[in-house]
Amino acid sequence: MDLILYAVPGFFLLIAIELIAEKVRGTAYYRVNDSLTSLATGTINQLINVSKALIPFTVYVAVHQHFAIWNLSASWLNWLVVFVLWDFFYYWNHRLGHEMNILWASHVVHHSSEEYNLTTALRQTGTGFLSFIFYIPLAIVGFDPLMVLSVGALNLIYQFWVHTQHVGKLGWYEWFFVSPSNHRGHHAQNTIYIDKNYGGVFILWDRLFGTYQEEQEDDMPIFGIRGAVQSWNPLWVNAQIYAQLIKDAWRTKHWWYKLTIWFRRTGWRPPDVEEEFPIEKNELEHFSKYDTQVNAWLKCYCIIQYALTATVGIYYSLFAEQMSLGQSAMVVGFVLWATFSIGALMESKQYAGVLEWIRLGVFVSGVVSLMSPTVWANGLLIGIALALPLLVFGRWQNPPSHSNTTVMMETSSKQ
Ligand SMILES: [Zn+2]
Ligand SMILES: [Zn+2]
Incomplete structure (x- = not known):
């Protein structure tokens, strides 16, 4: 059962409510071009998930069958434990998604919007093929594949509602859970927020592993990434960083760099390529959103x-x-x-x-x-x-x- 598919009507209902709030409150968090691009990448993501759904799941089932240490039943306690453990592995999956070139090339899609609204939540990568590897330990421990599939879907569904600017800080809730406020920080390109707040449901992991950053009144999030994608083409949004990495790997004269560029820190480029083909950096003070006008x-x-x-x-x-x-x-x-x-x-x-x-x-x-x-x-x-x-x-x-x-x-x- 594809829980995410059944949540789609709920997603669109909440988007409709947020659009009404936009009208009533006179905010400008939505642009047609940006939102349609977000929704288009979400649609492509769903299509790819449906097409390849069985591949990672089959691997998980095989590992579970052959290597599971225990056979953990679907008791309420096990459900709770697997829900929390999934989020723990999600934290590391997400963190490496930001910190390693090849994984960032995939995850960048989610951060490519310069707006922050509920459609941003649906801006998902079409190339998250490697993510399931992070959850294989759950198979080895012995959690039933269907339980794991369900908590994965619930984790993702939870994350939908935090992509809004209409909800402020939530007091004690901010201590334990991912919230609109702390996830806004995650989507910001201001220096203080970069590589922060990776949690899916629990923000506790960030507090524990030193990646927490509270939203600051005097440094409000500027959404998007420094290397703006500047495109409404969802296929290019998915491909851009891969294209850059392939180009850099091709251009460098050193075999070691050709082989290792993929696994190095996000943004790392071979020094010879960096020198010959520099990419200009822009300061945030001059930031303006990518936009195009049509009638x-x-x-x-x-x-x-x-x-x-x-x-x-x-x-x-x-x-x-x-x-x-x-x-x-x-x-x-x-x-x-x-x-x-x-x-x-x-x-x-x-x-x-x-x-x-x-x-x-x-x-x-x-x-x-x-x-x-x-x-x-x-x-x-x-x-x-x-x-x-x-x-x-x-x-x-x-x-x-x-x-x-x-x-x-x-x-x-x-x-
Ligand atoms: Zn992220
Ligand atoms: Zn997000």
Whole structure:
């Protein structure tokens, strides 16, 4: 049972409530382009999880079968212990995700937003393939695989609500638990907050291992990373740091650096590459958020297309097991293409409109002809048909102006 999938309606309900709070309180924590990119990476993450779900789970089951020391039953005490232990291993998984180049390349996705709202919680990596290794000790101790799967999901679901600026400090709660306030620090790029507050549910680990930082009134969090991704393309958001690492490993003349760059401290670059291809660092005082402007029609079009894409993603999550490989590939391809071209539209790329027309033509006719017509497929068709005029008006009635108010920042390090 995919607990996270069943939590999705709750996620969207809370996002709706936060949007109402935004209106009532007159805050500006949301931007369409940023939020759609967060949601798109979340959708891709879910798709990949569904597609590869059984691989890490199978490894865990195999280790549990062959190496478990005890056979721990599902008593309430064991549930409690495994819940706490999961969070302990999560702390180290998360900490190394920040401190090692190759793991940061994956985890960076979650930190790539310069906003902080509930959609940021869903901005999740598509390449967290190695994470499960951190939890293998639980298999060796003897916790049932299904228990471990459940507490992992519950841990992630807990973390959703802390991604908000509408909740202040929570008194005694801050001592023990991850909260909106201390997790805001985790998402900040101000020097005092870097590499702090790694806990998932319990902040106690940070207090214990010296990585705790309280949110400071006189140094409020500036969200994002020093090496801003500067893109609404969810595929590039996932690939950027890998690309930088591959480029650096390729360019360095030393074999030792080619082999070890991946496992060194986040931001480390081979000295010869650093000298020949420096990446400029920008001071935080000159920070401005990455932004692009498109007209209201196009914004509406992107929102509708994303909603349809998310629907396809949920459909896939529910029925992937009954699909052939070809059908799965087609659905996954549709979602990846859709999120890519929505991002390109929001960046006003020249090729974005063409990408959209091809996508709608090829994939919609493909999906409809190969899959038996269902409510889902019909809904998708109707949605696209209704949204198309927005694309037309969005592109030709009022050509979008491209205003990129970014500053160039160092791209491989958040230091
Ligand atoms: Zn993190
Ligand atoms: Zn977070």
